[in-house]
Amino acid sequence: MGFSGQFCEIPPMVNALYPNTAQCHSLLCGHGSCYTNENMSEYECRCHEGYAGDKCDRIxxxxxxxxxxxxxxxxxxxxxxxxxxxxxxxxxxxxxxxxxxxxxxxxxxxxxxxxxxxxxxxxxxxxxxxxxxxxxxxxxxxxxxxxxxxxxxxxxxxxxxxxxxxxxxxxxxxxxxxxxxxxxxxxxxxxxxxxxxxxxxxxxxxxxxxxxxxx
The missing domain is CATH 2.60.120.200 (Jelly Rolls)
Known part of the structure; x- marks a missing residue:
């Protein structure tokens, strides 16, 4: 979902709610989306369907x-x-x-x-x-x-x-x-x-x- 390229290797864009957050960017979450908490101190990866793991890097x-x-x-x-x-x-x-x-x-x-x-x-x-x-x-x-x-x-x-x-x-x-x-x-x-x-x-x-x- 959101990936492109011949082998789906290009990750989706960063969550638009936090475009300037250094911690939270697409490369951190593989096949998922990156979200930060309210005080912007931590992030979490929410994996797309079919993927798992802290970094959404496991099928x-x-x-x-x-x-x-x-x-x-x-x-x-x-x-x-x-x-x-x-x-x-x-x-x-x-x-x-x-x-x-x-x-x-x-x-x-x-x-x-x-x-x-x-x-x-x-x-x-x-x-x-x-x-x-x-x-x-x-x-x-x-x-x-x-x-x-x-x-x-x-x-x-x-x-x-x-x-x-x-x-x-x-x-x-x-x-x-x-x-x-x-x-x-x-x-x-x-x-x-x-x-x-x-x-x-x-x-x-x-x-x-x-x-x-x-x-």
Whole structure:
């Protein structure tokens, strides 16, 4: 709400009630609005729908209801990374998350299961499919952990699954600045990624993405 730019990276204007307040400016509140108290000594951030945190910098909920829907997040420090989120969907297929260039990780819905493709540069790409389906319209917590050449998946209270992209290279690294995409992919990126066989689908899964944690 109020953000602009190709990746919604330009924050809204400062609250017009306090245009000259040094403490309270838009950069302080990320995806939210800044308000000061009556004596102008403190400020608070009131987050836009779907965001949370003291600085409104954490995604709380995203509704992905169109095939072309996506959100681009800042680059992921994936060498020892954790991507945890909750989804709710009735779809059988669709892209959930993608990050990378030559090396990559993709998370998709495939016949209602979570499918992960993981490639740190050791041919061939490693794949993992969840034991359980997650397209029953209920909320499911997904935790994906990357440690070197190993990728682990945990869904709700199910046993952890792991896959290893074994070979000479020991860790995931990319050579260009890339965004962590949630949902689908922008058209130009989708064409390149699909041609490299990094994903089966480039359209977003249809559903809700919330309670996310990226580290």
């Amino acid at each position: 709380r909920s995203i509704g992905l209801h169109y095939p072309s829907a996506y959100v681009a997040l800042e680059p992921w420090a994936i060498e020892q990374g954790n991507l945890t989120f909750t989804i709710r969907t009735s779809n059988e297929s669709g892209l959930i998350a993608y990050y990378g260039d030559d090396s990559f990780i993709s998370v998709e819905l495939y016949d209602g299961r979570i499918k992960i493709a993981f490639y740190i540069g050791n041919y061939p790409t490693s794949h993992m499919y969840s034991y359980v389906t997650v397209n029953d319209g209920l909320a499911h917590r997904i935790e994906i952990i990357v440690q070197g050449k190993k990728c682990s998946l945990t869904i709700d209270d199910q046993p952890m699954q792991s896959v290893e992209n074994d070979g000479r290279l020991e860790k995931f690294s990319i050579h260009t600045k890339q965004y962590l995409y949630i949902g689908g992919l922008p058209a130009t990126r989708a064409t390149a990624v699909k041609s490299l066989f990094h994903v089966k689908e480039t359209h977003s899964f249809k559903g809700d993405f919330f309670q996310s944690f990226v580290r």
